[in-house]
Amino acid sequence: MEDKELLRYSRHIVIPEIDIYGQEKLANSRILVIGLGGLGSPIAMYLAAAGVGTIILADYDQVELSNLQRQIVHNESSLLKNKAQSAKATLEKLNSKIELIAIEQEQDLPSLKELTRNVDLVFDGTDNFESRININRACWSNKVAFISGAAIRWEGQVSVFDPLQIDTPCYECLYPESSRGSLNETCSETGVVSPLLGIIGSCQAMEGIKYLCGIGAALVGYVSYFDAKKMEWQKLKIAKRASCPTCQGS
Numbered sequence: 205m206e207d208k209e210l211l212r213y214s215r216h217i218v219i220p221e222i223d224i225y226g227q228e229k230l231a232n233s234r235i236l237v238i239g240l241g242g243l244g245s246p247i248a249m250y251l252a253a254a255g256v257g258t259i260i261l262a263d264y265d266q267v268e269l270s271n272l273q274r275q276i277v278h279n280e281s282s283l284l285k286n287k288a289q290s291a292k293a294t295l296e297k298l299n300s301k302i303e304l305i306a307i308e309q310e311q312d313l314p315s316l317k318e319l320t321r322n323v324d325l326v327f328d329g330t331d332n333f334e335s336r337i338n339i340n341r342a343c344w345s346n347k348v349a350f351i352s353g354a355a356i357r358w359e360g361q362v363s364v365f366d367p368l369q370i371d372t373p374c375y376e377c378l379y380p381e382s383s384r385g386s387l388n389e390t391c392s393e394t395g396v397v398s399p400l401l402g403i404i405g406s407c408q409a410m411e412g413i414k415y416l417c418g419i420g421a422a423l424v425g426y427v428s429y430f431d432a433k434k435m436e437w438q439k440l441k442i443a444k445r446a447s448c449p450t451c452q453g454s
């Protein structure tokens with residue numbers, strides 16, 4: 205590591221659990237952020253600032269005026285641009301020493317299986333069940349961990365799913381098919397208070413840095429719920445379902 209990098213990441217390196225070895229792990233990591241919206245913005249910005257070596261940014265959508273209330277990786281000059289490209293432009297200014305790859309295509313299960321094949325960690329910044337289920341299945345088939353987040357109105361949640369850990373639940377254990385109908389709300393219908401995305405997305409980034417440094421994510425097999433009105437967190441264990449179509453037997 206060069207002197208400039210030692211200085212740049214010095215606030216990490218002085219932390220005993222991270223040290224120079226953890227910082228090198230971050231530099232050698234390749235991660236995928238799916239969705240560059242309200243959650244993907246702080247995730248990608250913190251991980252770029254933290255020195256994660258390769259960040260793949262995937263989003264097929266365009267930046268709209270109503271996104272700027274909370275999607276802080278974009279700005280007024282990004283309007284009508286592709287979100288992955290817009291995020292890449294912001295992150296290049298934040299850290300020119302890392303590799304940034306923008307993927308503009310819409311993702312389905314086969315393309316997600318391809319995208320998740322050679323990455324160390326995946327971040328789910330999407331806002332609908334179909335995408336989350338596909339991310340879960342792609343990650344489980346490639347045995348790669350993913351960090352899930354969701355936020356609506358005043359409430360959010362964070363979880364880490366790691367198929368490499370024995371007997372650990374997956375996203376579909378938490379949300380089996382029968383439970384999804386009534387839960388499929390998006391923030392375009394119900395609204396979301398903008399800093400909530402920063403809180404939840406930053407927790408995803410925090411779990412990611414711990415995972416990549418080998419410190420261990422605290423939320424593997426757990427879901428942590430946050431209530432912004434009360435400023436309270438509640439951490440619950442997720443039960444592994446014997447009938448789960450995705451992780452059963454793995």
Ligand SMILES: [Zn+2]
Pocket residue numbers: 373374375376377378445448449450451452
């Ligand atoms: Zn499962």
